[in-house]
Amino acid sequence: MVALGAAGYGYFWVHHPLIPAGGQPIDFAVKPGSSVRGTGQQIEASGIPVNPLMFALLARFSGKSGRLKAGNYTLKPETTPLGLIEQLVRGELAQESLVVIEGWTFRQMRQAVNAHPALRHDTVNLGDNELMAKVSSDYKVPEGMFFPDTYLFAKGSSDLQIFKRAHALMLKHMDDEWARRDPAVPYKNRYEALIMASIIEKETGQAGERDMIAAVFVNRLKRGMLLQTDPTVIYGMGDKFQGNIRKRDLETDTPYNTYTRPGLPPTPISLPGAASMAAAVNPTKTDVLYFVSRGDGTSHFSNNLNDHNRAVNKYQRQQ
Known part of the structure; x- marks a missing residue:
């Protein structure tokens, strides 16, 4: 019994x-x-x-x-x-997740990684250059080199593995989009395409306009026009930017000021997503050279300066 x-x-x-x-x-x-x-x-x-x-x-x-x-x-x-x-x-380990947002800077990504309680913080005391040395043998500057996505990991995983995975995924997207590029785009290599994608990411208000935004900047590059994009100026200002961009900021030269320097900035200015990367290498075939916000999240595009100035008066100065 x-x-x-x-x-x-x-x-x-x-x-x-x-x-x-x-x-x-x-x-x-x-x-x-x-x-x-x-x-x-x-x-x-x-x-x-x-x-x-x-x-x-x-x-x-x-x-x-x-x-x-x-x-x-x-x-x-x-x-x-x-x-x-x-x-x-x-081995069904506890799954955690880290979301890296499209358009974040690398600095914002590091802050999110460092703040995640489920990661083991092996890189927290490393400088950006030291971190890149552990992640990549080809690139020294981290900006733009990590793909924005949702990363799943086992609780207690090293944060270095997140950086390695995000970097490897970005390299794959760079290779894939470069292979699919329009032969007419004016980039020397896939890194320049990534720089453009990072600008498009920061400038796009409506997802449906991404290819048109790309067309404006690609057309300006081809004609030797200044890109004149505010997000690059803001990036170059660093901690000096306090939420408002002024005329003197547009006139103050930095390596990222596309109002004072021709061509692309020296590095990406954000972590671009797949859609911006695709737009950078296959922009809409159009002659647009300007765009201005309508104030509702959409943009008005123009082929010449006169039309653009009229649009600025209509959508910006009257507001």
């Missing part, structure tokens, strides 16, 4: 949820090199009501004691001890 009772309890325990429905998930960690019994003890110490001895017996009897993987996990409600062991065998 005692043996029968023990067997009944064992069957009940194996198939009974460790956290009932409606309960809160519980995070736990298993250290590398842990024994089966030690694994059960670490799980119990995290607040999960698992008996380490019963856990070890179940792992051994199921033939999976040697396949449990270390790492950071989250136990969800309604998971049974058997389900827990399966989770450890599959």
Whole structure:
């Protein structure tokens, strides 16, 4: 009877949820090199009501004691001890996410990475140049070199892996878009295309106008006209920018002031997304050279300066 009772309890325990429905998930960690019994003890110490001895017996009897993987996990409600062991065998680590926004600067990306509580901050004390040395052998300046996306990672992962993944993904997008480029675009290489994409990213208010914005800047480059784009000026001002751009800012020369210097700025000014990268290498085929905001998020495009000045009077100065 005692043996029968023990067997009944064992069957009940194996198939009974460790956290009932409606309960809160519980995070736990298993250290590398842990024994089966030690694994059960670490799980119990995290607040999960698992008996380490019963856990070890179940792992051994199921033939999976040697396949449990270390790492950071989250136990969800309604998971049974058997389900827990399966989770450890599959290595279903706790998933976290970091969202890198299109149009962010690299500085903003670093701030988001440094502030994420689930990452291990191995790069926090590295300068930008030191970080790039660990990430890339070809590029020294980090601006624009990381693709904006949502990155999933196991809790406790190194932040360096996020930077490496984002950089590798950006290189792939650069290669893909460069291979699909219109032969008429005036760039020497894929890096110049990336610089243009970063400008388009910052200038576009409506997604549907992205290709037209690209056309304005590409046409101006081809004609040797100044790009005259405010976001490059703002980027060049750095911490001096306080929310308003003034006439004297447009006249103050910096390497990024496209009102005073011809051609593209020396580096990207933001992290461009896929749509801006595509627009940079395949802009709309049109003669537009100017655009001005209508004040509602859309832009008015013009082929000549007279039409542009009239649009400025209509949409800007009257406001």
